Amino acid sequence: GQQVMQIPQYQHVQEGEDFTTYCNSSTTLSNIQWYKQRPGGHPVFLIQLVKSGEVKKQKRLTFQFGEAKKNSSLHITATQTTDVGTYFCAGITGKLIFGQGTTLQVKP
């Protein structure tokens, strides 16, 4: 069946270091969404990418959608303790399929 794989599952970084999570789909996606879940909270929508090769930025966060629309990445520059949480990608191919999530821990 359709799958969206996300790596790594966990990442521990020192505050100020960069962080990247990757998402790969077994099929071509129509678009991809990213969500953030703070510890003890619920997933909150961050952004949606639609076009092949699209790059979008939100302050220190950079989101990319691959040329083949089968992979995506989220890069955080100079992490802060407020970045802690689990980041999920969600691919859309007729229905929404969530990746397994990457849990980010930031040491102050």
Place this chain on the structure above:
Amino acid sequence: DTAVSQTPKYLVTQMGNDKSIKCEQNLGHDTMYWYKQDSKKFLKIMFSYNNKELIINETVPNRFSPKSPDKAHLNLHINSLELGDSAVYFCASSQVVGSGGARDIQYFGAGTRLSVL
């Protein structure tokens, strides 16, 4: 006003009991969902309803029965609770499903943390 609200927030119960979780959205969305999140944070879709009609049922045991009295409400009833049902259950809503556009954005409730003892 909370956009997607679910109750209760915490549920602690004994094995074998029956329990219900309620969800309501005031966003005017047509589609509602139930997700189960396990201890490893994996978010697994269980059910999806569009305008009170079941459209996704992801091989969930038939002890779980969703009910949508109207498009703003989606409740989840669980019979004969088992230890493995312990998880956080999230309700979510979106305008449509599979449109490939902004109307697919999911809005989640705060979650119900279910502990089965």
